[in-house]
Amino acid sequence: MAILLPGGAGYIGSHTAVELLKEGKEIIIIDNFSNSKPEVLKKIKQITGKDFKFYEIDYSNKEELEKVFKENKIEAVLNFAGYKAVGESVQKPIEYYTNNISGCLVLLDTMRKYGCKKFIFSSSATVYGDPEIIPLTEECKTGGVTNPYGATKLYIEQILKDTYTSDNTWDICILRYFNPVGAHESGLIGEEPQGIPNNLMPYIVRVASGKLKELSVFGNDYNTPDGTGVRDYIHVVDLAKGHVLALEKLDKEENGIYIYNLGTGIGYSVLDMVKSFEKATGKNVPYKIAPRRAGDIASCYAEPKKAKEELGWVAKKTLEDMCKDSWNYIEKN
Ligand code: UD1
Numbered sequence: 001m002a003i004l005l006p007g008g009a010g011y012i013g014s015h016t017a018v019e020l021l022k023e024g025k026e027i028i029i030i031d032n033f034s035n036s037k038p039e040v041l042k043k044i045k046q047i048t049g050k051d052f053k054f055y056e057i058d059y060s061n062k063e064e065l066e067k068v069f070k071e072n073k074i075e076a077v078l079n080f081a082g083y084k085a086v087g088e089s090v091q092k093p094i095e096y097y098t099n100n101i102s103g104c105l106v107l108l109d110t111m112r113k114y115g116c117k118k119f120i121f122s123s124s125a126t127v128y129g130d131p132e133i134i135p136l137t138e139e140c141k142t143g144g145v146t147n148p149y150g151a152t153k154l155y156i157e158q159i160l161k162d163t164y165t166s167d168n169t170w171d172i173c174i175l176r177y178f179n180p181v182g183a184h185e186s187g188l189i190g191e192e193p194q195g196i197p198n199n200l201m202p203y204i205v206r207v208a209s210g211k212l213k214e215l216s217v218f219g220n221d222y223n224t225p226d227g228t229g230v231r232d233y234i235h236v237v238d239l240a241k242g243h244v245l246a247l248e249k250l251d252k253e254e255n256g257i258y259i260y261n262l263g264t265g266i267g268y269s270v271l272d273m274v275k276s277f278e279k280a281t282g283k284n285v286p287y288k289i290a291p292r293r294a295g296d297i298a299s300c301y302a303e304p305k306k307a308k309e310e311l312g313w314v315a316k317k318t319l320e321d322m323c324k325d326s327w328n329y330i331e332k333n
Contacts, residue, residue, distance in 0.1 A: 002026040003247070004074045006059035006107065007081030009036035011191045012122060012177070014044055015184060015240040016078060021048040023244055028072055030065075032058040035083070035194065043188040060103035062110065069114040076118035076250065077111055078243055079104060082152065086295070087198050089149035100152035101159075108163060117170040118250050120243060123157055125178045125232070125263065125300055126150040134267075135303035138176070138259045146295040157259075164257040171255045173246045178232035178263030178302050180239050182322040183329035190329030191236075200273060201233070201322070205330045208283035215285060217270050219292035224299055228270035232263035232301035235317035235325070245311040263302025264315040272319075280323035 003020060007013045008029030014036070020027050021044070029041065029052060041054055053072070057064040059081045068074070082100045083089065089096040104121075111117060128136050129144025145151050157174055164170045181201040183190030196212070197203045206212040220227035242262045249258065268276070274285045307313045317325075 001073050001075040002028045002053070004068065004072075004077045005029045006077070006079050007031055007036075009033065009038070009040045010080050011036075012180060012236060012239060013078075013080030014040050014189045015236045016080070016243045017044050017052070018047050018184060018189070019237070019240040019244050020247075021050040021052065026052070028053045028055070028068065028074070030055045030057050030059055030068060031081070032056065037192070040189055047184065047186055047188055060099060060106045062106050065106060065110050066113075069110055069116070074111075074114065074116045076120070076247060077107065077116065078120040078122075078247070079107060080122055082122060084149060085198060086147050086149045089147050089152075093148040096148045096152055101155055104156050104159070108159070117167075119160070119170065120173045120175065120246050120250070121156060121160060123174050123176045124150070124153045125176050125261070125302065127154045127157060127176060128300070130297045131300055134299055135265060135301050136261060137303045138261055138306055161257060168255055170257070171250045172257040173250055174257070174259045175242060175246060176259065176261050177239060178234050178261070178300070180236045181233045182235040182237065182317065182325040184237060185325055185328070187325075187328040187332035190326070190333070200231075200270060201326050204273065204277050204285055205326050207285050207287075208277065208281065208327065209330055213286070215274065215287040216290035217274075217287050218290055218296060220289045221292075222298040224269055226269050226271050229296055230267040230269050230299040230301065232265065232267055233273070233319065233322055234263050234315055235322050238262075238315040238317050242307065242311065242313050245313045249311050258310070260307040260311060260313075261302040261304055262307060262313070262315075263304050265302055265304045267299055267301035268319060276319045277323040277327070280320045281327045283327065
C-alpha cells in the first residue's frame, strides 16, 4: 500500500517525502514540474537512500491520474500540488482556481472511484483572514481572505467538509501551515522560488548573497512591538514531520475530519528575522523601510496546542536553525 504525493517534488512535498521514506513508508510522487525540478527526486533518494515510483503527470488530468490508481494500491493521498504565489494569484485567478480547486476535485473523485478515502490537505493560516484574536486556534473564524490563492484554500476546506458530511467513510486531515521557511539540513532540497521572491525568508537570503540589493521592510507602523509585521515562521522539516503524525492519526482514529494549525506559537517581526538571520549566518542584510504591502496584516501566529495534544507534534527547530538552513541551501545551490 502506497502513499501518493501529488506535487511531491515541490518545497513542502519534497521534505515530507523524505520524512515518510525515513519512517519506512512506500510513497509515489506525481509532479508536472510546473514549479519544481526533476533533480529534486534524485536528491530525495540521496538523502534517504530509498527508492520510490514517480509519474510525470498533471494531477488534474483525470485519465493520467486514473492510470496511477489502476497501477498501484494507494491507501492515502497528501496533496501538495497547489499553486501558492499570492501576487500571481491576483493576476491569474482562473489558473489558480482551475489548478487548485478543479485539480483537487479530480483527485477526490478519482480517490473515491478507487476506494481510497484518506486525504491530507495543505491548507494555510491565510484562511483566518485578518485575525480578530491571536494566537489563532482552529476554532477561530475563517474567511476574509484577500487574494485568490487564499480563496482556493478556504474553498477546498469547505469542499472537504461537505465531502465528509456526505460520506463519513472519508478520513480527512486539514493542516493549516503558518509561514514555512528553512530547508533540509543536508542543503540538498529547499525552496526555489521563480524570479524575484515575494516571501520574506527567500528575499532575505538573496539580499545576504548579494543577488538582491536590499530588503524592503513593508511597513513599520503596525501595532506590533517594533512596528513591523509579526508572523509564525516554522521550519519546513518540522512541518513535514507534522504530516507523518497526521497520517498516523488517520490510521489510528475513527474516520473523521480533523483540522490542525502547524505553527510554533511564537511570533517574530520582520526586523527580528533580519537580526536573527545576521546573527545565525554572519551575513549582512541591508534593508530600508518601505510602505505597507497591500493585503498584509499586522500579526499572525498559531496556538499549536491541539496538534500537540492530538498528534503529539511540536515544532522543535529554532529560529537559528531556520536561518542557518535557509542560508546553507542557497550556498550549496
Ligand atoms: C503569505 C500569504 C500566505 C502564504 C504565505 C506563504 C498573504 C496575506 N499571506 O504570507 O497566504 O501562505 O505567504 O507563501 O498574502 N515582508 C517584507 N518584505 C518582503 C517580504 C515580506 O517586509 O520583501 C514582510 C511582510 O510584510 C510580512 C512578513 O514579511 O509582514 C512575511 O511576509 P511573507 O513571507 O510574504 O508571508 P505572509 O505575507 O505572512
